[in-house]
Amino acid sequence: MKKNRSLWMVKLNTASIALIPAAVAINYIGKLFAETLKLPLWLDSIGTIFAGILGGPILGALSGLINNVIYGLTVSPASAVYGIASIAIGVASGLLAYYGMVGKLWKVIIFGVIVAFVSSIVSVPLNYIYYGGQTGNVWGDAAFAFLNAHHVNIILSSFIDNISVDAPDKIVSSIVAFAVFSVLPKRLITLFDNSQETTTLD
Template sequence: MEKNSLQNVWKFKLSAATVTLIPAAVGINYVAKAFAEGLKLPLWLGSLGTFLASMLAGPIAGAISGFINNIIYGLTLSPISTVYALTSIGIGIAVGILHARGWFASAKKVLPAAIIIALVSAIISTPLNVIFWGGQTGIAWGDALFASMVAKHVSIWIASFVDEFVLDLLDKVVVAYLAFLIYKQMPKRMIYFFKGNEN
């Protein structure tokens, strides 16, 4: 289990390490999301940098990274992305808390952590989907499931949540394991540096 206590997880210091980490995390999010959209993958990948920032520097750093990325991505490539800045904040907070509690300590624990993060993401995103896009997500196979459920007179809120959750589940499992593997390959000195323990 990570040695970070829950008492320390909310500590946020705008150190040189954090100032370096947040733009890097935003860049990772941006490139990963553009890559997924360019290849029309059935997932987003746009929270990889948020995961890493939260794991390295805590939930506030992750939330800031996710929020900034959504704003920049929305202003440059996809206006839709701006709406989901709130979702990215939720993801950053969830990852940071779960990481501090040891949920990313082993490959076996990453799966349930990813499911929890997918739930958080879906709960925040569903009202946004309903308000702005009639309940759809913009991913074809998820929206096909949504249309099928609505045709069977399922509530638009339930259909939208299922649409969002099945996509989030796939996306967050892939991103969680990618972040886990990257984090495990980082030198301990680098991890301590970003956590504010340069000694």
């Protein structure tokens, strides 16, 4: 019980405070890189996933939300709406890491697939409300157009549009995030250990 409670607690120290802007910067650069090169990926969740792995679901969620707000204010206003999806990605990443989905490559791939499904479930309703079911990614929207032309249900078309980009994106992002995490010194990782003295955000 104590272990589960510590999952939703944050140790408010210099390391935790520094993690959020670092994760936001990683997300911001990744998204700009993907959009500039028109990649079939978003690359805007590497920092969020990394923060979830290292700092837990709360820090992961905060990193994702703040990233979307900043990107929405500076580059693409629509990005702020998807802060909800980024919160879900951060929470899912923290939970999966907490329950042992780390270390082995096959676990990292499953980790990425699960995060992709969580992200898609949250994003598809937003895509439908704001963009008629499309994602804005040229590769995913090509799949949407094809399915729509063949009279496939718009919600299913939207989900396939989203997951066709989200799955490879979150798998790649998870692998990169775990690669960075794996080279961190243990002394740094222990700064985020919530099993001892913690401060809640309640």
